[in-house]
Amino acid sequence: MIEKFFNPxxxxxxxxxxxxxxVGNVILANFKKRFKGRIYPVNPKHEEIMGxxxxxxxxxxxETPDLVVIAIPAPKVPxxxxxxxxxxxxxxxxxxxxxxxxxxEEGRRLEEEIVKISxxxxxxxxxxxxxxxYDNWSxxxxxxxxxxxxxxxxxxxxxxxxxxxxxxxxxxxWMAYRNIGISRAISYGNKIDVDDVDLLDFLxxxxxxxxxxxxxxxxxxxRGRLFIEKAREVVQKKPIVIYKAGKTSRGSTAAASHTxxxxxxxxxxxxxxxxxxxxxxxxxxxxxxxxxxxxTQPLMKGRKVYVVTDAGGVGVMLTDAxxxxxxxxxxxxxxxxxxxRKVLPPHCIVENPIDLTGDTDDDRYKVVLDILLPRDDxxxxxxxxxxxxxxxxxxxxxxxxxxxxxxxxxxxxxxGSKEAEKFKDLLEDKGIPVFESPERAARALxxxxxxxxxxxxxxx
Amino acid sequence: MIEKFFNPxxxxxxxxxxxxxxVGNVILANFKKRFKGRIYPVNPKHEEIMGxxxxxxxxxxxETPDLVVIAIPAPKVPxxxxxxxxxxxxxxxxxxxxxxxxxxEEGRRLEEEIVKISxxxxxxxxxxxxxxxYDNWSxxxxxxxxxxxxxxxxxxxxxxxxxxxxxxxxxxxWMAYRNIGISRAISYGNKIDVDDVDLLDFLxxxxxxxxxxxxxxxxxxxRGRLFIEKAREVVQKKPIVIYKAGKTSRGSTAAASHTxxxxxxxxxxxxxxxxxxxxxxxxxxxxxxxxxxxxTQPLMKGRKVYVVTDAGGVGVMLTDAxxxxxxxxxxxxxxxxxxxRKVLPPHCIVENPIDLTGDTDDDRYKVVLDILLPRDDxxxxxxxxxxxxxxxxxxxxxxxxxxxxxxxxxxxxxxGSKEAEKFKDLLEDKGIPVFESPERAARALxxxxxxxxxxxxxxx
Numbered sequence: 001m002i003e004k005f006f007n008p009x010x011x012x013x014x015x016x017x018x019x020x021x022x023v024g025n026v027i028l029a030n031f032k033k034r035f036k037g038r039i040y041p042v043n044p045k046h047e048e049i050m051g052x053x054x055x056x057x058x059x060x061x062x063e064t065p066d067l068v069v070i071a072i073p074a075p076k077v078p079x080x081x082x083x084x085x086x087x088x089x090x091x092x093x094x095x096x097x098x099x100x101x102x103x104x105e106e107g108r109r110l111e112e113e114i115v116k117i118s119x120x121x122x123x124x125x126x127x128x129x130x131x132x133x134y135d136n137w138s139x140x141x142x143x144x145x146x147x148x149x150x151x152x153x154x155x156x157x158x159x160x161x162x163x164x165x166x167x168x169x170x171x172x173x174w175m176a177y178r179n180i181g182i183s184r185a186i187s188y189g190n191k192i193d194v195d196d197v198d199l200l201d202f203l204x205x206x207x208x209x210x211x212x213x214x215x216x217x218x219x220x221x222x223r224g225r226l227f228i229e230k231a232r233e234v235v236q237k238k239p240i241v242i243y244k245a246g247k248t249s250r251g252s253t254a255a256a257s258h259t260x261x262x263x264x265x266x267x268x269x270x271x272x273x274x275x276x277x278x279x280x281x282x283x284x285x286x287x288x289x290x291x292x293x294x295x296t297q298p299l300m301k302g303r304k305v306y307v308v309t310d311a312g313g314v315g316v317m318l319t320d321a322x323x324x325x326x327x328x329x330x331x332x333x334x335x336x337x338x339x340x341r342k343v344l345p346p347h348c349i350v351e352n353p354i355d356l357t358g359d360t361d362d363d364r365y366k367v368v369l370d371i372l373l374p375r376d377d378x379x380x381x382x383x384x385x386x387x388x389x390x391x392x393x394x395x396x397x398x399x400x401x402x403x404x405x406x407x408x409x410x411x412x413x414x415x416g417s418k419e420a421e422k423f424k425d426l427l428e429d430k431g432i433p434v435f436e437s438p439e440r441a442a443r444a445l446x447x448x449x450x451x452x453x454x455x456x457x458x459x460x
Numbered sequence: 461m462i463e464k465f466f467n468p469x470x471x472x473x474x475x476x477x478x479x480x481x482x483v484g485n486v487i488l489a490n491f492k493k494r495f496k497g498r499i500y501p502v503n504p505k506h507e508e509i510m511g512x513x514x515x516x517x518x519x520x521x522x523e524t525p526d527l528v529v530i531a532i533p534a535p536k537v538p539x540x541x542x543x544x545x546x547x548x549x550x551x552x553x554x555x556x557x558x559x560x561x562x563x564x565e566e567g568r569r570l571e572e573e574i575v576k577i578s579x580x581x582x583x584x585x586x587x588x589x590x591x592x593x594y595d596n597w598s599x600x601x602x603x604x605x606x607x608x609x610x611x612x613x614x615x616x617x618x619x620x621x622x623x624x625x626x627x628x629x630x631x632x633x634w635m636a637y638r639n640i641g642i643s644r645a646i647s648y649g650n651k652i653d654v655d656d657v658d659l660l661d662f663l664x665x666x667x668x669x670x671x672x673x674x675x676x677x678x679x680x681x682x683r684g685r686l687f688i689e690k691a692r693e694v695v696q697k698k699p700i701v702i703y704k705a706g707k708t709s710r711g712s713t714a715a716a717s718h719t720x721x722x723x724x725x726x727x728x729x730x731x732x733x734x735x736x737x738x739x740x741x742x743x744x745x746x747x748x749x750x751x752x753x754x755x756t757q758p759l760m761k762g763r764k765v766y767v768v769t770d771a772g773g774v775g776v777m778l779t780d781a782x783x784x785x786x787x788x789x790x791x792x793x794x795x796x797x798x799x800x801r802k803v804l805p806p807h808c809i810v811e812n813p814i815d816l817t818g819d820t821d822d823d824r825y826k827v828v829l830d831i832l833l834p835r836d837d838x839x840x841x842x843x844x845x846x847x848x849x850x851x852x853x854x855x856x857x858x859x860x861x862x863x864x865x866x867x868x869x870x871x872x873x874x875x876g877s878k879e880a881e882k883f884k885d886l887l888e889d890k891g892i893p894v895f896e897s898p899e900r901a902a903r904a905l906x907x908x909x910x911x912x913x914x915x916x917x918x919x920x
Binding site: 021098101102145146148149150151162163164165166167169170171173174176177215217245246247248249250251253254255257282283284285310311312313314315316317319320321323324329347349351353355358386387388389390415416417418419420421436437438439440 | 481558561562605606608609610611622623624625626627629630631633634636637675677705706707708709710711713714715717718742743744745770771772773774775776777779780781783784789807809811813815818846847848849850875876877878879880881896897898899900
């Protein structure tokens with residue numbers, strides 16, 4: 001059923017408009033651009049919009065559309081919903097705001113009315129007060145922002161579910177700019193019907209989704225237990241990264257006037273997140289850091305991490321950051337030291353963090369990785385290669401990519417300017433995630449370790 | 461005396477070389493490019509380098525240079541230092557590594573020898589095992605990385621002192637790429653003589669420096685008390701942002717083999733940082749976030765912060781982040797609500813966080829700021845304007861800049877792509893710092909509040 005929201009054969013857009021800037025105008029234009037199925041504009045004031053025949057009401061459509069998108073003022077929504085019900089429509093996205101989130105009696109009443117109608121006719125509703133769906137495969141796109149205001153990301157394996165439309169659009173725009181691929185994005189606003197549980201269920205079985213990001217203010221009352229059960233099941237197949245908004249009591253109050261959400265007590269959510277096996281991102285920056293490591297790296301068996309760098313200071317920073325996040329940075333055992341000394345110049349430091357020093361070349365990294373990664377007492381390697389170092393070239397990226405054959409996590413940090421950005425892009429193209437600081441790399445690796453425990457791969 | 465390191469009239473470069481890639485080649489080339497004083501290459505193997513007369517030894521120079529830069533192998537350094545002493549030289553930068561940091565008996569012995577010579581002749585030494593000095597005013601530049609590998613930032617008010625050369629070069633490169641201005645950068649490596657106390661003393665009285673960044677692994681033994689006293693004095697004039705490396709015991713061990721630093725017990729440093737009135741950055745990202753708010757914003761009187769946004773979700777995230785950092789987000793008082801209701805459309809939320817909603821224009825921001833900022837119960841305003849919102853234009857940046865007249869901190873967050881970057885550049889040009897996430901904005905504002913307390917402006 002939920003499938004129809006993402007992959008309909010036909011869609012009706014109620015409130016479609018020829019006027020530039022109108023919500024119903026942007027939505028129709030976006031569907032025309034990318035959607036492959038049949039499109040029916042609905043608006044009693046027009047006979048044709050953008051070259052498409054326009055219908056006065058849903059009842060007049062030549063077929064029952066798989067999906068109805070509603071973008072008209074709130075007081076008119078109940079009648080349209082009834083028309084849809086009569087026509088046999090089973091899925092609607094209500095973009096319109098002006099319901100319970102306004103805090104007014106009128107808003108509350110309207111919302112209750114549409115809930116009642118949806119039950120009467122068994123229509124599933126996404127929204128109201130939302131941006132709806134952006135599906136990179138079918139071309140469903142109710143995000144009513146033109147391309148100039150919000151870039152659309154390339155196709156990829158990340159899907160996300162957001163209680164905030166602004167968050168969803170900012171994240172899409174952000175990902176597009178950084179060329180990070182997306183599968184499906186959902187903004188559900190007041191979620192009077194379709195909610196996190198329904199969407200997780202759909203995304204769990206969706207082979208186009210490899211990782212799920214959630215921005216959550218609050219669950220619907222009574223859905224907590226089901227949410228935890230569903231999530232526990234999903235995370236055995238793919239990771240879920242969650243950002244919980246409304247953590248503080250002032251934050252929950254703000255959430256209430258935003259999406260009428262009951263943000264609840266954070267400590268309860270915190271416990272649920274843990275029980276459900278979700279990975280929590282504590283800041284906006286972290287959401288993408290955690291996602292990129294979880295999407296690209298193999299699970300890790302333990303906490304033994306080695307650092308390989310060409311800059312002593314970076315080694316110290318990484319050591320601090322990694323041990324703070326609970327990793328062990330074992331002292332290099334005697335046999336490892338001996339092996340490293342055989343292949344490295346005498347001024348290199350063979351103790352972990354291994355310092356190849358500022359006169360390193362790419363090859364030193366290669367020989368060290370080939371020694372470290374096959375060892376049973378090495379669970380992951382963090383590379384701190386400064387692109388400012390004269391001997392570092394693009395060959396290093398090839399070496400790191402080759403080292404993926406050992407089946408252990410390899411991540412890198414890079415700090416600097418043009419050279420650093422180029423190096424980062426090169427590495428990420430080859431599946432090695434690169435982080436902007438030692439602290440962010442360490443927090444990302446911790447998430448991978450947590451997820452490895454959830455999947456039963458990591459020892460305690 | 462320390463002044464001569466930064467602003468010499470003449471400099472000798474021992475180890476100057478015509479061979480591309482050699483340290484003494486890069487340093488000479490960089491001095492030729494930007495330094496306005498007299499330059500003397502010193503190398504017995506050459507008569508001329510890059511069109512400059514080359515001298516066999518310091519003793520043969522036609523004058524006593526204000527500064528001597530030494531970039532030759534460690535075993536040869538003592539003799540050169542003696543020659544410099546005989547010639548009457550008072551300031552030297554020893555770039556060369558291979559001393560105590562190697563952990564070898566030979567390295568330790570060589571380091572002790574140069575300490576002895578420097579005392580005998582009263583020569584001040586910066587280094588060894590360092591990158592030395594980059595001075596954006598005089599053109600002193602011993603950072604031996606060519607422009608292609610490390611960009612040079614524009615002139616500005618930030619100076620920094622770093623125990624790690626790699627950190628210093630990465631930070632310079634990073635700042636250059638983001639067009640952030642620098643005054644003077646110092647990498648002192650093993651700091652056998654000139655240290656943090658000397659440099660703070662110099663920078664405190666330097667009118668070209670408005671803020672100081674420090675990367676510190678450890679102080680020299682016996683300098684703790686003096687450092688605290690000096691820092692307490694400096695921070696009453698300009699803020700000092702410190703990043704302490706070697707926080708964990710594994711990190712301190714790594715620091716020992718890096719710059720022979722005694723990174724010591726972090727809790728002792730933590731107490732000293734507090735006592736000295738330094739602002740501690742907990743991650744690499746934070747260093748620049750804290751610096752830009754401290755450099756551009758007026759001090760704040762209290763903890764009452766208002767959020768103005770056009771996106772409910774961003775309002776919730778900011779509320780969480782700010783209250784987590786100890787700020788009060790007062791509920792809007794009745795008189796404020798009434799005043800806001802008079803000027804805003806009825807669907808806007810006048811409760812703090814104030815939500816102008818997605819159909820806002822620039823003018824709504826202007827009227828709200830003009831109401832909020834003059835109030836005694838408002839200490840700072842955080843703006844969460846999403847550039848994805850259709851009604852936001854570049855005029856908003858002008859309005860925010862105008863609002864600086866109220867003498868209170870105004871900061872912004874921006875998340876997204878091209879539009880977001882443009883908006884950020886525009887705002888930062890006008891002195892409004894912009895942060896990449898709600899959490900980073902909140903941590904930066906907390907640093908400003910801490911510094912306001914240190915300066916006696918903020919009430920407890």
